Amino acid sequence: MNFSYRLGVLFVLIGSVGLGAYFQSTANAIPAHSLPPELVPVDTNMHDFMEGMFQSPYRRLKEAIASEPKDNNGWKAIRSDLLILAEGSNLLILRKQEKDQAKWDEYGVASKQAGEIAFKAAKQKNFSESRKAYESMLIHCNDCHKAFANGKHQLAP
Numbered sequence: 419m420n421f422s423y424r425l426g427v428l429f430v431l432i433g434s435v436g437l438g439a440y441f442q443s444t445a446n447a448i449p450a451h452s453l454p455p456e457l458v459p460v461d462t463n464m465h466d467f468m469e470g471m472f473q474s475p476y477r478r479l480k481e482a483i484a485s486e487p488k489d490n491n492g493w494k495a496i497r498s499d500l501l502i503l504a505e506g507s508n509l510l511i512l513r514k515q516e517k518d519q520a521k522w523d524e525y526g527v528a529s530k531q532a533g534e535i536a537f538k539a540a541k542q543k544n545f546s547e548s549r550k551a552y553e554s555m556l557i558h559c560n561d562c563h564k565a566f567a568n569g570k571h572q573l574a575p
């Protein structure tokens with residue numbers, strides 16, 4: 419090994435340590451982008467939210483899940499609306515209430531969980547399980563409506 423070869427190796431080593439430090443420091447310089455985003459609901463009231471997000475999927479689903487789907491399109495329709503309602507129930511939890519927040523969150527979580535079970539059963543094309551979980555989801559919808567909508571909007575499965 420001659421001297422200039424060793425010198426070359428030394429420079430490569432110093433260079434890579436330097437580059438590593440450079441990338442490390444640029445990585446540290448962008449903390450704002452690496453923070454998890456804060457989820458802020460769209461600025462509107464609960465009436466608009468339920469009418470805009472939940473009413474149409476509920477109406478479609480009620481029809482689609484009345485009897486076992488005949489074909490793949492029927493299953494697809496059920497899966498889609500169950501997923502919309504289950505994920506929509508997650509979004510409910512972002513909506514802060516003046517009182518009884520814990521109860522509100524409980525209904526939202528229960529509705530999401532039942533919707534998720536119904537969705538998974540629909541993925542397996544298991545109609546009776548999906549239908550059962552759908553009915554229990556609606557009980558949770560209605561429980562929240564009893565507590566937070568003066569008992570209005572009691573939805574039939």
Ligand code: HEC
Nearest residue numbers: 464465468469472473476503525526529559562566567571
């Ligand atoms: C955490 C509470 C909560 C849950 C869970 C909930 N809702 Fe609601 N929902 C409300 C409230 C509050 C209203 C009344 C809004 C208003 O008009 O002020 C409402 C109203 C509605 C309405 C009437 C919309 C209109 O035009 O006035 C429909 C339809 C509806 N919900 C569907 C559902 C369905 C379907 C589910 C379950 C998948 C569900 N909701 C779950 C709180 C909830």
